[in-house]
Amino acid sequence: MVFTALVKKEVMVVLKSPAFIAGLVFLVVYFGVLGRVIGVATEQVTKEAVESYVGVVSEDMNIVTQWLLQAANSTLKGRLVTVPTVEEGLSKFPAVLLIPAGFGESLLRNKTLYVYGYTVIDRVSLLQTSRYQIVFSVVKVLEELGKVLVAMEEGVNLSEISRTFIPRVEARAGGKVVDVNVLSSLLISTMMLAYMVGILGMLALMYSAQSVATEKEEKAFEMLLTLPISRKAIAVAKVVGAVVLSVIMVVAYFAGFSFIFASVSTPTSVEGSQVVTGSLWDLMQFLGSEGIILLSISLGLMLMFSGSLGLLIGSMSSDTRVAGAVAGPIGAALYVSLLAAQFIGVPLSSFSSLLGLSVYGLPLAIFASSVLGDRAIALQATGIATAVTLITVLAVVRVFESEKILIGISVRRRRQAR
Amino acid sequence: MSSSIAIDVRDLVKVYPGGVRGVDGLSFRVVAGEIYGLVGPNGSGKTTTLRIIATLLKPSGGSVRVFGLDVVSDAIKVRELIAYLPEEAGAYRDLTGIDFVRFFLGARFRGSRLEEAVEEAVKIADLGSDIKRPVRGYSKGMKRLLALSVVLASRPKLLIFDEPTSGLDVERSLRVRNLVRDYARRYGVTVLLSSHNMLEVEYLCDRVGIIYRGKLVVEGVPEELKARYSARNLEEVFVRAVGG
Numbered sequence: 001m002v003f004t005a006l007v008k009k010e011v012m013v014v015l016k017s018p019a020f021i022a023g024l025v026f027l028v029v030y031f032g033v034l035g036r037v038i039g040v041a042t043e044q045v046t047k048e049a050v051e052s053y054v055g056v057v058s059e060d061m062n063i064v065t066q067w068l069l070q071a072a073n074s075t076l077k078g079r080l081v082t083v084p085t086v087e088e089g090l091s092k093f094p095a096v097l098l099i100p101a102g103f104g105e106s107l108l109r110n111k112t113l114y115v116y117g118y119t120v121i122d123r124v125s126l127l128q129t130s131r132y133q134i135v136f137s138v139v140k141v142l143e144e145l146g147k148v149l150v151a152m153e154e155g156v157n158l159s160e161i162s163r164t165f166i167p168r169v170e171a172r173a174g175g176k177v178v179d180v181n182v183l184s185s186l187l188i189s190t191m192m193l194a195y196m197v198g199i200l201g202m203l204a205l206m207y208s209a210q211s212v213a214t215e216k217e218e219k220a221f222e223m224l225l226t227l228p229i230s231r232k233a234i235a236v237a238k239v240v241g242a243v244v245l246s247v248i249m250v251v252a253y254f255a256g257f258s259f260i261f262a263s264v265s266t267p268t269s270v271e272g273s274q275v276v277t278g279s280l281w282d283l284m285q286f287l288g289s290e291g292i293i294l295l296s297i298s299l300g301l302m303l304m305f306s307g308s309l310g311l312l313i314g315s316m317s318s319d320t321r322v323a324g325a326v327a328g329p330i331g332a333a334l335y336v337s338l339l340a341a342q343f344i345g346v347p348l349s350s351f352s353s354l355l356g357l358s359v360y361g362l363p364l365a366i367f368a369s370s371v372l373g374d375r376a377i378a379l380q381a382t383g384i385a386t387a388v389t390l391i392t393v394l395a396v397v398r399v400f401e402s403e404k405i406l407i408g409i410s411v412r413r414r415r416q417a418r
Numbered sequence: 419m420s421s422s423i424a425i426d427v428r429d430l431v432k433v434y435p436g437g438v439r440g441v442d443g444l445s446f447r448v449v450a451g452e453i454y455g456l457v458g459p460n461g462s463g464k465t466t467t468l469r470i471i472a473t474l475l476k477p478s479g480g481s482v483r484v485f486g487l488d489v490v491s492d493a494i495k496v497r498e499l500i501a502y503l504p505e506e507a508g509a510y511r512d513l514t515g516i517d518f519v520r521f522f523l524g525a526r527f528r529g530s531r532l533e534e535a536v537e538e539a540v541k542i543a544d545l546g547s548d549i550k551r552p553v554r555g556y557s558k559g560m561k562r563l564l565a566l567s568v569v570l571a572s573r574p575k576l577l578i579f580d581e582p583t584s585g586l587d588v589e590r591s592l593r594v595r596n597l598v599r600d601y602a603r604r605y606g607v608t609v610l611l612s613s614h615n616m617l618e619v620e621y622l623c624d625r626v627g628i629i630y631r632g633k634l635v636v637e638g639v640p641e642e643l644k645a646r647y648s649a650r651n652l653e654e655v656f657v658r659a660v661g662g
């Protein structure tokens with residue numbers, strides 16, 4: 001009896017908090033919307049992968065090749081469409097397969113054969129890998145049929161024939177041509193980097209939100225605020241303090257992360273492609289010194305943004321419970337947005353610079369800019385993220401200069417004036 | 419003229435978000451060098467008034483001047499002249515008492531003057547070797563003494579105390595009262611305090627203002643008030659003023 005009352009009290013003290021309820025509602029709505037967006041993106045890609053046609057450019061007039069393509073086409077239910085050039089094919093289909101001259105002849109003699117695939121990548125998204133996996137699956141079909149053909153030609157058992165078709169698939173991203181395996185690897189590295197940054201940001205956010213609220217609970221805050229120090233100095237010192245503490249956390253967490261990072265590998269699902277691993281080192285090389293500098297700046301900005309956002313939450317909260325109830329959902333939302341980004345994808349266009357608006361998305365924009373070879377995107381995105389961060393810092397200063405810092409924002413129910 | 423008026427509160431109104439009127443048309447003046455006591459029932463607006471004078475809250479109506487300076491537009495200058503002891507004053511849990519003292523006094527003093535001030539605060543706090551322990555382990559009274567020591571050692575022109583001796587034992591309350599009176603006389607400091615302890619108010623204050631529901635009901639020298647209400651002590655004055 002007493003025990004149930006105790007449990008009830010535990011739950012009620014939290015549930016009765018308007019901040020907690022607001023946070024809960026926000027999470028449900030936000031995640032609902034995000035889930036829907038991811039769902040639509042995934043659906044689209046799946047449909048594309050299952051139903052799409054593949055353009056075929058055959059530079060080989062050999063009858064063997066012609067037969068092979070025909071047989072493959074009927075196996076794939078007419079999804080192969082002959083096109084005159086790769087360019088024309090790419091303008092109509094997500095992927096194009098190119099059979100090089102002399103393919104038919106070498107099929108009879110060589111064990112290893114090369115075919116070429118082309119695809120256009122217009123967003124940085126794990127789902128877009130399905131585009132070039134279409135090519136891999138077509139190549140697999142060709143390989144099986146090729147073996148049958150050779151076995152018939154030589155009059156031997158199919159099991160005695162060994163042929164390997166190696167797909168060389170390039171992705172065209174903007175003006176650049178990138179090997180898809182390299183792209184996948186870089187993509188995975190970028191996403192992992194984004195997660196790391198996201199976790200650190202979340203920690204910085206939670207930490208600084210709690211820290212102001214704790215200071216209020218420690219009851220030293222009012223004395224601090226009556227010192228002859230400008231509120232701006234107090235607020236900025238708090239932001240800097242939050243960043244310093246986050247950096248200390250970054251160092252500790254980074255050591256742990258890099259260990260996980262080093263041991264993670266993501267095998268792609270389609271046979272015939274290599275096992276693709278994310279490597280931070282490869283990513284650094286790909287981005288170059290300019291990219292690395294921008295990436296470091298983005299880390300700094302993100303910490304500063306998280307720190308000030310946390311302070312903003314903490315300084316308007318009356319205590320640590322409210323601060324936690326508000327900062328938790330906001331941190332989770334920022335982090336889940338990053339998770340969602342890999343499915344929704346980052347558009348490979350000048351719009352990628354808008355990712356800077358979220359600050360957390362800045363590493364993705366820098367990556368997109370490197371893939372496109374367009375440094376303006378990275379610079380614009382960094383500029384936007386800097387502006388957003390500064391606005392947040394200014395907002396913190398404004399709150400510190402107002403009395404909201406002491407009495408919080410009014411989430412209480414309106415009481416009757418006496 | 420304005421220099422002899424330390425605090426000038428005029429038609430002060432404070433409406434909290436949510437609509438509660440914390441102060442509702444309050445006016446009073448504190449003359450430089452005097453000790454003024456603000457008394458009134460719970461929720462009558464004492465803390466609200468002190469917080470506005472200490473530049474922590476902004477008035478919704480009326481004006482407050484401290485030594486002629488407006489608490490809103492000249493907030494920083496006002497803060498240079500005042501030291502405020504909040505109703506509940508604590509310290510950073512994981513710092514030691516001495517670290518806390520040094521941090522707060524460091525905002526006002528430098529070099530050897532800072533060392534003097536720290537020494538003075540340590541003497542006032544009188545916590546012995548506990549001053550070197552983290553505040554986490556302090557009792558309520560110890561925290562109060564620590565905060566009080568910082569406020570006094572700040573040597574402002576105006577001391578604002580929200581219930582200075584709340585939570586202190588009889589002996590320490592007496593010592594603090596004497597200290598406050600001493601500081602006021604010796605350094606010509608003006609003191610504004612709120613209290614529920616009529617004994618304390620009678621002992622310390624040159625003048626007393628009784629506030630009720632955010633308004634000043636009566637004001638005067640303790641002796642004079644007792645005579646006016648034909649009361650034996652301030653407690654009776656209080657009851658009659660508020661009840662009647």
Ligand SMILES: Nc1ncnc2c1ncn2[C@@H]1O[C@H](COP(=O)(O)OP(=O)(O)OP(=O)(O)O)[C@@H](O)[C@H]1O
Pocket residue numbers: 407434435436438439440441458459460461462463464465466467505
């Ligand atoms: N942060 C706040 N938000 C809303 N209303 C408040 C807030 N602080 C105080 N009030 C209201 O303002 C009125 C005056 O409160 P105040 O704290 O000034 O009283 P007080 O005279 O100091 O009381 P006590 O003797 O209990 O300390 C009360 O009705 C109180 O409910």
Ligand SMILES: [Mg+2]
Pocket residue numbers: 464465466505580
């Ligand atoms: Mg009070």
